[in-house]
Amino acid sequence: MTIEVRNLVKQFGSFKALDGVDLKVDNGELLALLGPSGSGKTTLLRIIAGLDWPDSGEVSFNGEDALAQGARERNVGFVFQHYALFRHMTVFENVAFGLRVQPRASRKDEPTIRARVKELLDLVQLDWLADRYPSQLSGGQRQRIALARALAIEPRILLLDEPFGALDAKVRKELRRWLRSLHQEINVTSIFVTHDQEEALEVANRVVVMDKGRIEQIGSPDDVYESPATAFVHGFIGESIELPVQVEGGVIRLGDRPLNLAVDGLVSGASKLFVRRHDMLVGPPGSGAFEGAVQHVRNFGPVQRAEVALSGGETIEIDAPRDRELRAGDTIGLKPRRYRIFAG
């Protein structure tokens, strides 16, 4: 199933949730919608599911107009952040729900339904919980049941809204890996929404980065990390150092200090320089583009994180390998191994 979204606009009062979104999702893809809260990612997901309606724009599944159908007819599996399991039904009945509410003509007989539910509970490895109620399950178990319930109707598309957002860090990591392997097994076109970049980069084949109702970049996890298309993406994904610089006459200046960096193809004016924390190489004073005094050092496993006050007045955090110990009070030179400059 391919999904195509064209020029989608949705406004809540004076708040523009979606501001002209275009997106194509290929068959069998596992796509992540990544962005801060209020970026419109959940609204986009809900419109695809039919739980919300756009003010204008088109949504089509395999070339067919999806907006002509309600959520009920779209045959889309939806997994909610807070599970939304039916609290008065057992796990078994929760999973069976989608099969039991089918119109009489297409409804399967009881033995078939039972076999199908059993199969799904096996798939999510929770068959032993069939007779429990949702309130008796842990968060991770509930979310897996919610997934089994969504898969019961053999959905054409699987949509997951912050599926791991309500879980603690350890369970979240396990479920991430599990979701990826499950997707390889069932191979249904899937979109999941997350504000957690690590989650998006680890699980998805392709990542859509959103901000303020617009798509900032679409690309593979490597693309969005290694070559961010906009200042927002660079700042949002990975840990970046952001410095306000001035490009003028072939020179980049930080404050009134010229930086020894290439400026090919840059537009003059106020710009933003982005460097990954671990791309700042430490050397002796005078050796790099920046100079600064180490304020404070903490050790994180293989790296040391140092707070450095640059001579231009800015304070930045860098991650340096521990082969050369830094101490508070050291004066060091810093040279960005890789950097990007965005106008504005």
Next chain:
Amino acid sequence: MTMQIADSVSLPSTDARARAHAVAARDSLRTEPPAIRIAIIAMAVIFLSVFVVLPLVLVFAQAFSRGVLAYFSALAEPEALAAIKLTLIVAAISVGLNLVFGLVAAWAIAKFEFSGKTFLITLIDLPFSVSPVISGLVFVLLFGAQGYFGSWLRDHDIQILFAVPGIALATTFVTFPFVARALIPLMQEQGTQEEEAAISLGASGLQTFFRVTLPNIKWGVLYGVLLCNARAMGEFGAVSVVSGHIRGETNTMPLLVEILYNEYQFVAAFAIASLLAMLALITLIAKTVLERHLDEGHDASDH
């Protein structure tokens, strides 16, 4: 007196967690000397005995003062039977109507966003804040001989005032808030996600309502119906204004109690009053049971 018992049945109390906190806090706050503690408890017990238990006992004592036979023959009087029947009919009508209206109102308020919502919630509480006598008078103004619809109703030979429809209307008005008020907080807390999940799984609107929404609020519905019923059977003021007190026809149980009492038929008056008192006791027990179920529901959704 019995009517007051029914009237004082309160709306859902604060949630279970608050109560649990109160219990935990009590231990650390228990610093008063034992004498003061005993004195306070004694005051509460004496007050309750004098103002609640004693009147209740007296009702039954008076009802049986001439023996069991007199008690039952008083209840078997045609007038008494007519009042019991009328009370049951009126309660059934008003509880039925309020169940439907209450569900609809709670649904609208809890699941949709619209302007004027706060006003609607305030409006639902109106019958609680207006004296029942005024509520009754409103219907007299509307449907009475000199009222807005009076001449039209007379021309079409429709009797509302001094008949079952008027009594049912007044009772419905006075008891309207019970079901809605029991359901609104419950449905607001539960949100719309389960309904959305049901619809995305292919359920129709009706299937969603009967399989998902209703089971989730069933204890709240029963709770609201119980209180609504207790008040409907015990209502005096509004009904008194619209009933016309036609003996054997438009007297409900509370009205008949007053009439019999004024005619010095104490055994008969208290025999009927004892029925209302029993209704109140049964209501209290059922309310306690339902509140336990409601609390369990809250706990289950706490995670």
